[in-house]
Amino acid sequence: DIQMTQSPSSLSASVGDRVTITCRASQDISNYVAWLQQKPGKAPKSLIYAASSLQSGVPSKFSGSGSGTDFTLTISSLQPEDFATYYCLQYNTHPLTFGGGTKVEIK
Amino acid sequence: QVQLQESGPGLAKPSETLSLTCTVSGGSISRSSNYWGWVRQTPGKGLEWIGSTYYGGFTYYNPSLKSRVTISVDTSKNQFSLKLSSVTAADTAMYYCTRQSAGMVPEYWGRGTLVTVSS
Numbered sequence: 057d058i059q060m061t062q063s064p065s066s067l068s069a070s071v072g073d074r075v076t077i078t079c080r081a082s083q084d085i086s087n088y089v090a091w092l093q094q095k096p097g098k099a100p101k102s103l104i105y106a107a108s109s110l111q112s113g114v115p116s117k118f119s120g121s122g123s124g125t126d127f128t129l130t131i132s133s134l135q136p137e138d139f140a141t142y143y144c145l146q147y148n149t150h151p152l153t154f155g156g157g158t159k160v161e162i163k
Numbered sequence: 164q165v166q167l168q169e170s171g172p173g174l175a176k177p178s179e180t181l182s183l184t185c186t187v188s189g190g191s192i193s194r195s196s197n198y199w200g201w202v203r204q205t206p207g208k209g210l211e212w213i214g215s216t217y218y219g220g221f222t223y224y225n226p227s228l229k230s231r232v233t234i235s236v237d238t239s240k241n242q243f244s245l246k247l248s249s250v251t252a253a254d255t256a257m258y259y260c261t262r263q264s265a266g267m268v269p270e271y272w273g274r275g276t277l278v279t280v281s282s
Binding site for chain 1: 210211224
């Protein structure tokens with residue numbers, strides 16, 4: 057299975073901060089990466105697919121980049137509604153595998 | 164707008180079969196080129212993809228669960244289902260059904276249903 061190593065596992069940030077989360081794949085997965093947001097008690101929500109394409113309705117403050125094995129999710133200006141846990145997902149190879157998550161907390 | 168809703172018992176006994184159903188509204192399973200899948204989440208193992216199916220017959224399972232999992236589609240009811248046999252406490256989790264698009268990305272999610280395995 058492809059391992060997705062996400063870092064950091066948690067971070068504290070202030071409203072307005074620029075936040076970057078990284079995910080490293082254990083092998084080349086081209087651009088087959090998605091990013092998901094999950095708030096407490098809720099189902100995950102898909103933000104980005106194909107490493108950098110925004111899902112419909114997702115604000116442009118979210119952006120993704122990377123290819124091969126290294127990927128990043130950036131939130132340009134953190135807002136109160138963005139405090140959540142973020143996961144990466146590789147869908148290049150079965151089985152699909154998720155990163156361990158990054159919890160973004162209020163500083 | 165596509166909506167998915169999981170249903171099924173919230174409690175299963177060890178060694179029994181867990182059965183869940185996902186009802187799809189706002190779109191037809193059989194008129195879609197999407198995959199329909201299941202993901203589970205536990206505090207210890209995080210998010211785990213269980214498997215996905217396409218109404219035309221292709222089904223993919225996570226090898227770690229393959230011997231115990233069956234995912235099937237009922238187009239007449241616009242539903243798909245999950246059966247997981249020989250459950251243990253390790254199968255206690257929140258189970259989500261998903262519609263996958265853009266390759267295999269889970270784009271739409273149900274709200275999830277908590278299944279506890281306990282005698």
